[in-house]
Amino acid sequence: AQSVTQLDSQVPVFEEAPVELRCNYSSSVSVYLFWYVQYPNQGLQLLLKYLSGSTLVKGINGFEAEFNKSQTSFHLRKPSVHISDTAEYFCAVSAVYNTDKLIFGTGTRLQVFP
Amino acid sequence: EAGVVQSPRYKIIEKKQPVAFWCNPISGHNTLYWYRQNLGQGPELLIRYENEEAVDDSQLPKDRFSAERLKGVDSTLKIQPAELGDSAVYLCASSLDPGRSDTQYFGPGTRLTVL
Numbered sequence: 001a002q003s004v005t006q007l008d009s010q011v012p013v014f015e016e017a018p019v020e021l022r023c024n025y026s027s028s029v030s031v032y033l034f035w036y037v038q039y040p041n042q043g044l045q046l047l048l049k050y051l052s053g054s055t056l057v058k059g060i061n062g063f064e065a066e067f068n069k070s071q072t073s074f075h076l077r078k079p080s081v082h083i084s085d086t087a088e089y090f091c092a093v094s095a096v097y098n099t100d101k102l103i104f105g106t107g108t109r110l111q112v113f114p
Numbered sequence: 115e116a117g118v119v120q121s122p123r124y125k126i127i128e129k130k131q132p133v134a135f136w137c138n139p140i141s142g143h144n145t146l147y148w149y150r151q152n153l154g155q156g157p158e159l160l161i162r163y164e165n166e167e168a169v170d171d172s173q174l175p176k177d178r179f180s181a182e183r184l185k186g187v188d189s190t191l192k193i194q195p196a197e198l199g200d201s202a203v204y205l206c207a208s209s210l211d212p213g214r215s216d217t218q219y220f221g222p223g224t225r226l227t228v229l
Binding site: 004009032036041042043044045046049051090092094099100101102104105106107 | 117118145147154155156157158159162170205207209212213214215217218219220221222223
């Protein structure tokens, strides 16, 4: 079985500062990794995903994430955040043999202050 | 292109009452998912459909929950009777085809409050 740990439940940051949201996963098989964002009263939207190839993945809204197999991590980063990035961010994992079953972490609330 | 549509957006009921949620996926999407998101948690899969067939319902509490996807398009999730612990956001998602790690597109959800 797979599991995801998002260590930070909340991350406060000032506008234009860099941010990193941490995600660690556990799995005995190869996995695909995802980051979703959820704005208030909206559904989840895919930011980026890692399937194979380059371990540095670029997504929408200036976000990127790096897959680190040895550390079983998939941290999300943005060099300069905006007020509009305030949202809940979810890391998710699926086994490569069962790609339709996403296992989500508990989420990290990113709060950007002016 | 229209996204995943869910209704109602909000529902308040008393315990032991029945409730139903409706979902219309993105046109042409063959796979449909129902998730439950408890407060402060990530979504958890309840059931997954490939066309009209439920292929993964292992997390669906079958004593009180039921779902259907007639004609392989829209879907209904029902709870009867509802319990206090069922208060959550129920999310519907769809993806193009199974087994290809296609992006799952989520609807806005139905927020259920059981009093």
